[in-house]
Amino acid sequence: MKVAQLSRRRLLRGGLAAASLAHPFLRLNAQQASRELFTLGVASGVPRADGFVLWTRLAPDPLQGGGMGDAPVEVRWEVAVDEGFGRVVAKGSATAAAELAHSVHVEVQGLPPGRPYWYRFTAAGARSPIGRTRTAPADTDDALQPLRFAFASCQQYEQGFYAAYRDMAAQPLDFVVHLGDYIYESSWGSRHVRRHEGGIPTQLAGFRDRYALYKTDPHLQAAHAAFPWLVTWDDHEVANDYANDVSPRTVDSAQFLAIRAAAYQAWYEHMPVPASMRPRGPDATIYGRHRFGRMLDVLLTDGRQYRSHHACLAGRSASPLADCPDRLAPERSFFGAAQEAWLARELAAPPARWTVLAQPTLLAKADRKRGPEHGYWMDGWDGYAAARARLLDGLAAHKARGGNALVASGDVHAFWAADLRREAQGPAVATEFVGGAITSEGPSAANVANMLAKNEHLRYGRGDKRGYALVTLDAHGCEVEFRAVDDEKNADSAVAPMARFSVARGAPGVHLETT
Template sequence: MVGAPSRRLLLAQAAALAGAALTPAAWTSALAQTRLAAYPFRAGIASGEPLSDGVVLWTRLVTDPKAMDAGMTRAPVQVRWEIAEDEGLKRTVARGERMAVAEAGHSVHVEVGGLRPDREYWYRFTAGGHASPLGRTRTAPRPDADVSKLRLAYGSCQKYESGFYAAHRALAAERPDLVLFLGDYIYEKAASDAGVRRHPEVACLDLASYRQRYAWYKADADLQAAHAAAPWMVMWDDHEVSNDYGNDQDRSPTPPAEFLKRRAAAYQAYYENMPLRRLAKPVGPQMQLYRALRWGRLARLAVVDDRQYRDRRTCDELSRGKMIPAACPARTDPDRSLLGAGQEAWLQRELRQTGARWNLLGQQTLMAEVIAPDGRVSNDGWDGYAQTRRRVLEGWRDAKTSNPVVLGGDVHTFFAADLAFEPGGKPVASEFVGGSIASLGRSKEIVQGMLAIQPDLKFGDGDTRGYGVVEITPKACEVTFRGVENALVQGSPVRDLAKFVVEDGEAGMKRA
């Protein structure tokens, strides 16, 4: 269309605006406050992205989580941090200062280096005369280390209105080595009367409203406890931006140029509120979040982004909501990708080059194929991009990748499945979807129908909220689904729902 701005120009303009907002020049002329009247750690603290010699420490200064400005003025605030080898912070190994500035939502990201591999540390922030809670973190083992175990907790989908965060309280008590969060950390729509508690009245459409939503969620004490208990690795799904979005579109008729502005605001807010490294800092509506973590020779975790780079949705003209005919030709078009060509190439290199015994793939949704009785599939995930899934399976097979295991979220239901080229075929990998922290799931009738249709689905529970725990040794990978008795009740107890085991060198799961 004549006169329409190009996508490249739109990306460049958004990038320039975002980059300017985060540069020191925006605040160097201001003086830092020395005293804050109100407690500034209402959003808690966190750590993440562990390496063998370092970790990221994070906080965001918030005095009023419900205020659009988080209760903070535009003035910068000096934040001190320290990290030690003991809970009493007597054996301090590093400390420093950072400036929290309004242009970055008063967030602080500290990339601590020079730490010892495979050990626990404790950390704390101070600002404006106040001290944060104490946080526990740890470093990864050396890449070449022989490691006896990895204990990882994972979850997703924590709609604030739908339930309380008893799952996070229990997860914190697990004291895992690592927490993997697979998306839908916030939900972007305006408040409704349907839940047990309310989040903000306005929908997230700009940077201020996304920032407010994160502060509101992060004020929850159980979520804060989970962040303070262990280092996190995070990946977004759709609700961090907009329901069912992919690339430059969501389900609304918003023009791509307008949607990219919203995506840029959402990505900046996401970076500000997560314990991420500088390499992940967004440039306008672009933010590279796919990456891998090595846990000695024992395990490698690759985390992929199935939202930002995907081709446009399949067969929308034939859809009923997000359900499309499984026979739609575009669904199996090899030129279409859920991950994008660049990320797919990166993932294939990871599959070929890994020397780990166990190879985990963290992705946002259910990877196994599910065709409904009426012959339809969802076009919002792997079923809408069937050849991308096939290429991943072929990559595992052709590279002889050792012990592939998939972890997922998004569908608000616990699922355990084997992944094969054909339904009921020889397993290539196993998949475990860890339910949802609070978001409501599928009914028992729908889940039982899915299990009846798809022989590779071995377990399903959509009635129970919770998370998963993965315990890896050289001999086996054991996955436990942990369910909250009643997520509508604050502090509800948690119990084991089901356990599964994948044995070293043997594709396919067993009930433990």
């Protein structure tokens, strides 16, 4: 079968949306003279055809609560069609209040679709770095320009530097998807190159400081300033392996929900998301569809807040590997009933050319136990087998959606490419790519080899490299590139392509290309 090829020249000639490819976002910190209030940078997110969300946080003392006191501060914002702000097309002011850690979330509307914009903030005489963002393409028949985006996850601060984000910021992208584990609540791993400040956070102040620590990284700031982001969460934003209202670390459910409320609040305060995602205590609705013209629907999901408790294991732990009838129970849900119903409606709705299901962890079945016995990781989709079957059935039932569906996944600290099948020997109904981890340590080569040997639908796997994934889409085909950091312990490390894959529209399944 011949698979469509997308060359970089063809991509740019076809009108790739990202502009000013040489824009020096990596030099923002050095070039801005009045950053005292804007130590955490700027960001944009949730791009729509007529606007986007702009974010910043005033924090002159970011690692000690922010240093802003209790008084509100007026923050002015501007959006321009040029980097020099010669033509400002939108402006206004927002109030940075102590109750939101002096963060602001500006929802800009009324702009033309499918083009870049530049933005900045001013407060108390200080001016922020300049960010670049863009509106999504219009939902019209001629809005079929190629799209290019990156997806990433798992950026444990202590285990490495963010060279992957330095590389990402230099790419010609339309947007970025972050699949969770933006922060880590706990310290773990080996060969640390930097360290967390404070212990495991359980209250709002601790979570705020942890986010501030991560967001002081200049390469992470550069990637945020270069493109709009779509963001969801996984477990480490709250507690390792938590499921709904329980955590392996916290015995009392009410106590854990108080921790979850603090963690969700801090997440909102530090993400470029709209007010509709602001938590209500321990609850927040963050899943939804994001359309990019007629080319792409991104179905962004929440895999933690609503899931059934772990199966097969005594107590609240998600380890070790296990197997039992309970993991197959039809009532078990990974997304929860309401989100499953929403996803089913989206799969049945008229689709864009491509659908990306953005979700936190490896969806493909993965028998991980060595030898002839079976063993599954209960914190992953194998602990929710019936829910996975319902999802794959939905993709198969709606071939216009499923036949052009890519699943973008994170969490497992390895690169994977998989054919998603309803039955072991059946045809692929969608294609899955797991984009490694920005810094977090991965599985051993022996464990990866065992998984590849026991699960033939896993077509590619590698756990010894850190990095992220790039996706390029046009009306006929898709290319996915895994980009790997030579050494995440080196802030100046080189980053290069490690593997490339192609998927033809209407023909799901992994095709490995030469690098």
